[in-house]
Amino acid sequence: MVQPSKSTATQDELQSFYQDLAPNSLGALWTVQERTLVNEPKSKAVAHLWPWRELRPRAMKAAELVGTQDAERRVLMLLNPGLEGRVATTNSLFSGLQIVMPGEAARAHRHTPAALRFVIESQGGYTTVEGDKVPMRPGDLVLTPNWTWHDHGNDTDEPMIWLDGLDLPLVNMLEAMFYESYPEDVQPITQPLDSTLGRYGSGVLTPAWQTSDGAHSPLMHYPWGKSKEALLRLAPDAEGSPYDAIILEYSNPATGGSVMPTMACHVQLLRPGEHTMAHRHTSSAIYHVVEGEGTSVVDGQRMDWESKDVFCVPGWAYHEHINRSSSEPALLFSFSDIPVLRSLNLLREQSHPQDYQPEG
Ligand code: GTQ
Numbered sequence: 001m002v003q004p005s006k007s008t009a010t011q012d013e014l015q016s017f018y019q020d021l022a023p024n025s026l027g028a029l030w031t032v033q034e035r036t037l038v039n040e041p042k043s044k045a046v047a048h049l050w051p052w053r054e055l056r057p058r059a060m061k062a063a064e065l066v067g068t069q070d071a072e073r074r075v076l077m078l079l080n081p082g083l084e085g086r087v088a089t090t091n092s093l094f095s096g097l098q099i100v101m102p103g104e105a106a107r108a109h110r111h112t113p114a115a116l117r118f119v120i121e122s123q124g125g126y127t128t129v130e131g132d133k134v135p136m137r138p139g140d141l142v143l144t145p146n147w148t149w150h151d152h153g154n155d156t157d158e159p160m161i162w163l164d165g166l167d168l169p170l171v172n173m174l175e176a177m178f179y180e181s182y183p184e185d186v187q188p189i190t191q192p193l194d195s196t197l198g199r200y201g202s203g204v205l206t207p208a209w210q211t212s213d214g215a216h217s218p219l220m221h222y223p224w225g226k227s228k229e230a231l232l233r234l235a236p237d238a239e240g241s242p243y244d245a246i247i248l249e250y251s252n253p254a255t256g257g258s259v260m261p262t263m264a265c266h267v268q269l270l271r272p273g274e275h276t277m278a279h280r281h282t283s284s285a286i287y288h289v290v291e292g293e294g295t296s297v298v299d300g301q302r303m304d305w306e307s308k309d310v311f312c313v314p315g316w317a318y319h320e321h322i323n324r325s326s327s328e329p330a331l332l333f334s335f336s337d338i339p340v341l342r343s344l345n346l347l348r349e350q351s352h353p354q355d356y357q358p359e360g
């Protein structure tokens with residue numbers, strides 16, 4: 001029979017043993033066991049809400065003060081108060097508010113972090129992705145996957161403001177960051193306008209003469225009209241998810257999978273008065289309120305949101321959502337690192353033992 005053994009060392013022996021480890025780049029795992037092999041995750045990131053009324057004037061001020069010659073991207077970073085010193089909105093994801101003024105271009109470049117844009121304010125304007133000019137209207141989702149050339153332009157008379165989502169903190173953690181400037185300010189347009197929408201926009205009918213087995217969706221543009229229509233059609237009759245109500249994933253039309261290998265995008269509808277049950281999962285997410293007003297309770301903290309606000313939900317934090325209106329639906333866009341956790345077999349989910357948090 002084998003069994004755990006007793007320690008035999010004196011205090012002096014132990015102390016000199018421990019003291020000699022660090023200078024030799026060594027450490028005793030058993031002294032940090034509880035800190036290292038924790039029972040469950042506890043994110044340093046905290047739940048946080050960025051109200052639109054605080055965001056917009058500061059984006060406009062940035063546009064007044066700084067040109068796009070000096071700011072490669074004019075982005076107000078949404079920095080998680082729990083992650084001081086890091087460029088991160090949750091542990092793995094970055095989000096920011098980008099503004100492009102009338103007549104401005106944001107120079108062409110590419111990088112290994114993948115990006116997505118959810119348009120908040122725009123009368124037109126566009127992002128060019130690999131020679132494909134993608135128009136941007138409020139509510140549209142536009143992808144600029146890993147290592148694709150992209151530049152932004154505003155040829156309208158009104159400011160363009162959108163929410164950026166990037167897997168930057170994850171890519172930095174993996175030390176896989178590469179960046180390159182395009183040799184010109186703006187890349188040439190080589191495709192018919194919005195060509196990926198033309199080819200893949202139907203969602204169910206995909207070109208049979210082309211193979212699309214790439215790592216990311218071949219569709220760069222998910223217009224708002226289709227997303228909203230799909231939600232509204234389901235809302236009256238569908239049961240939906242107990243945790244997320246009527247929730248739809250933006251999918252890769254060629255595979256049915258997530259839009260990019262590191263980030264998934266969702267849009268959801270909370271019916272008037274609807275209050276979802278609380279759950280938590282190892283993935284983290286950033287939410288943008290497209291329409292409506294409500295409350296999300298995250299880790300016991302209430303966050304009252306309204307149209308255009310942004311908030312984050314750290315990994316393994318319990319959360320539930322409430323639509324405070326008794327007559328109007330609430331529509332939320334979100335992006336998450338679900339595909340990363342899923343592909344690594346690390347995606348776990350748990351419902352709240354009382355169904356709702358006490359604060360809810
Ligand atoms: O629009 O290309 O928020 O490269 C951060 C990095 C946006 C962009 C960000 C970027 C971009």
Ligand code: FE2
Pocket residue numbers: 109110111115150
């Ligand atoms: Fe970029």
